[in-house]
Amino acid sequence: MVKKAWFKFVMSILAIILLFFILAPILKLILGSEYQVMIETVQDKEIMSSILLTFYASLIATLLSILTGIPLAYLLARVDFFGKSVIEGLINLPIIIPHTAAGIALLTVFGDRFFLGRFFNMFGINFVGSFYGIVIAMMFVSMPFLVNEAKEGFKSIDERYEKVARSLGYSPFKTFIKVSFPMNLNHIISGSLLMWARGLSEFGAVVILAYHPMTAPILIYERFTSYGLKYATPVAAIMVLISIIIFTIISMINNNQNRRKTND
Amino acid sequence: MIKLENLSKKIGEFQIDNFNLSVKEQEYFVILGPTGTGKTVILELIAGLEKVDQGCIYLNNRDITNTVSEDRNIGMVYQDHMLFPHLNVKENISFGLKAKNNYSKKKIEELVSEVTKLFSIDHLLDRDIKTLSGGEKQRVNLARAIIIKPDILLFDEPLSALDPNTKDKLQKELKKIHKIYGTTTIHVTHDFNEAVNLADRIAIIKEGNIVQVGQPREVFNQPKNGFVAEFGGNKNxxxxxxxxxxxxxxxxxxxxxxxxxxxxxxxxxxxxxxxxxxxxxxxxxxxxxxxxxxxxxxxxxxxxxxxxxxxxxxxxxxxxxxxxxxxxxxxxxxxxxxxxxxxxxxxxx
CATH class of the missing domain: 2.40.50.100 (RNA polymerase II/Efflux pump adaptor protein, barrel-sandwich hybrid domain)
Structure with missing residues (x-):
């Protein structure tokens, strides 16, 4: 198709404005930090343990969501039941509501005043100001990314694959393990990575449930409010760098996946 | 032998009512009808992949209406091959043998080698599914269904997506396979020639109802009504x-x-x-x-x-x-x- 040159030109200009808007602050953040300060930051035990904590908490949140979210995604993709659209809306709620509100909501349920919080207390698990609090905050707000991605993945698999497996002697559970799950593995992996990455960046919900132990986003905020820009920047730069690496991996996986699809 | 008695099923727009059909032991039975008349649903009901609304299904005089699909031992072959993309050719073919862990590794090797030779696909065993041609894919699909020695084989338009040349070859192979194994087969198609070539008996179906059942020659020469005649390529x-x-x-x-x-x-x-x-x-x-x-x-x-x-x-x-x-x-x-x-x-x- 022949398009007029000015059309492409105008579209490109507009696109470049947005790309610049995204890229400029990020590049300035990473390249603008003094080399010496960056090294110091990496060697700072408090900062590194905070970053590690962030990654670890988000990983646990993601694993817990895989265990419960994959079955949910499968049911939503395969079974028609009353109230399904309500549940589908509900899953997206954490994305829409302010994350501080999400944190408050979690606090009312997992705090000491509600039976759930007291129940976990019996096993020595306390959600306020603890690692567990960070995990549930991250899980609450970033679970939709995993569930939605896995759901779309299951939907894209022709149901007849599962039917063939059933006719070949596989029970529904075995069919899920041997066919549905491996066929959807790419979506599950990219959904998990997306959720994990989103969990890392969570501030609002985490800050309500657990100011301490300090995750990286909270540390950045604290450095900024207490010591100023100069001390917050290197921590932010390292966090951003790591996030960039993760997203590069995700998009590589996605590309690989798309290439497979077009090969079919 | 398989017998459908007063089968009723409604899925969306499609509906069959009081459907009766009886297929004899070792028979190659073809259900012939225009596309979109719910022939697939009939096969899926037989295979237990869709739930019957009303009626009964008997396999060798045993009522299997409420038997789950995995215990029916009925092979299903779809038009679009439905080969598992995460498995290679060999893993696809041996898939059914691994369902209940009652075959040794050696036995599996043996059975795979036997069936793949039959279909002349033994050189493809380690290949990725996406590298296969349409005809090869459908051969692997057939091999996957046949290897478990099902009591009934169900073919849902197995040749419709193939080019005429491959279609011809596979038709001959289907005939050969049926001769060797003698598996009772129900084959669904909209292609009259395919039906006449393969069938011991044909059922002509229209909007979920059987219009005529008989041997190919009978249906061909003595159509019961204009629909059957026209479907048989007769304009006169x-x-x-x-x-x-x-x-x-x-x-x-x-x-x-x-x-x-x-x-x-x-x-x-x-x-x-x-x-x-x-x-x-x-x-x-x-x-x-x-x-x-x-x-x-x-x-x-x-x-x-x-x-x-x-x-x-x-x-x-x-x-x-x-x-x-x-x-x-x-x-x-x-x-x-x-x-x-x-x-x-x-x-x-």
């Missing part, structure tokens, strides 16, 4: 009134056209004459055939394996002749010609 379908004259029965199609017939019918009736059962001649011949009718060639159509003549004999009639006959008779459009067919070739219904 006419309506008329049967009259009797000195013990000779005739059917009047219109003011100028009557055919001699042999029939017990009377009053209004439909007739078909298979285009292959009509011969043509440039001169009136004295023949035992009772219908010798003068007409005019309207069109000559090259159908590659035969020639179709469209002749106006008061009604338009389609006649199939060989290329040789066309040349030796030197037939051209507009020629006067005689069509000759026996009274017994006129099928009345």
């Amino acid at each position: 379908i006419y309506k008329g009134i049967i009259k009797e004259n000195n013990g000779c029965k005739k059917i009047q199609i219109n003011e100028d056209t009557t055919f001699d017939i042999l029939s017990d019918h009377s009053g209004e009736a439909n007739i078909t004459i298979r285009p292959e059962n009509i011969i043509v001649s440039k001169h009136p011949v004295d023949s035992s055939a009772r219908n010798v009718i003068n007409g005019k060639v309207v069109d000559i159509l090259d159908r590659l394996s035969y020639i179709e003549l469209i002749i106006d004999i008061g009604v338009t009639i389609s006649v199939h002749i060989t290329n040789e006959s066309l040349e030796s008779l030197n037939i051209k459009i507009g020629d006067e010609i005689y069509t000759i067919f026996k009274a017994s070739s006129v099928h009345v219904f």
Whole structure:
């Protein structure tokens, strides 16, 4: 198709404005930090343990969501039941509501005043100001990314694959393990990575449930409010760098996946 | 043996009501009908992949209506191969053998090697599914279903997505496989030729109802109604009134056209004459055939394996002749010609 040159030109200009808007602050953040300060930051035990904590908490949140979210995604993709659209809306709620509100909501349920919080207390698990609090905050707000991605993945698999497996002697559970799950593995992996990455960046919900132990986003905020820009920047730069690496991996996986699809 | 008794099922727009069907042991049974008449649903009901609303399914006199799919031992082969993309050819074929862990590794190797040789796909074992051609994919698909030695094989338009050449080859292989294993087979298709080639018996289905069941020749030559006749590629379908004259029965199609017939019918009736059962001649011949009718060639159509003549004999009639006959008779459009067919070739219904 022949398009007029000015059309492409105008579209490109507009696109470049947005790309610049995204890229400029990020590049300035990473390249603008003094080399010496960056090294110091990496060697700072408090900062590194905070970053590690962030990654670890988000990983646990993601694993817990895989265990419960994959079955949910499968049911939503395969079974028609009353109230399904309500549940589908509900899953997206954490994305829409302010994350501080999400944190408050979690606090009312997992705090000491509600039976759930007291129940976990019996096993020595306390959600306020603890690692567990960070995990549930991250899980609450970033679970939709995993569930939605896995759901779309299951939907894209022709149901007849599962039917063939059933006719070949596989029970529904075995069919899920041997066919549905491996066929959807790419979506599950990219959904998990997306959720994990989103969990890392969570501030609002985490800050309500657990100011301490300090995750990286909270540390950045604290450095900024207490010591100023100069001390917050290197921590932010390292966090951003790591996030960039993760997203590069995700998009590589996605590309690989798309290439497979077009090969079919 | 499989028997469907008063089967009813409703899925969305589609519905079958009181569906009855009985397929004999070792029979190759073809269900023939236009696309989108719910033939797939019937197969999925038999395989236990869809739940029956009402009615019963018997497999070798055992009621399997409520048996789960994985315990029915019924193989299902879909049109679009449905090979697992995360497994290679060998893993796909041996998939069913691993369902219940009752085969040793050695036994699996043995069975895979046997079935892949049969389909001439033994050189593909380590290949990725996406690298296979359409014909190879469908062979692997068939091998995957056959290797578990199912009691019944269900084929859902297995050849429809293939090119004519591959289709032909696979048709022959299906025949061969059926001869070797003798597995009772129900094959669903919309292709009349495929049905005639493969079937021991054919059921013609229309909107979820069986219109006619019989051996291919029977369905072909004695269609029960216009739908079956037309589906069998027969365009010569006419309506008329049967009259009797000195013990000779005739059917009047219109003011100028009557055919001699042999029939017990009377009053209004439909007739078909298979285009292959009509011969043509440039001169009136004295023949035992009772219908010798003068007409005019309207069109000559090259159908590659035969020639179709469209002749106006008061009604338009389609006649199939060989290329040789066309040349030796030197037939051209507009020629006067005689069509000759026996009274017994006129099928009345």
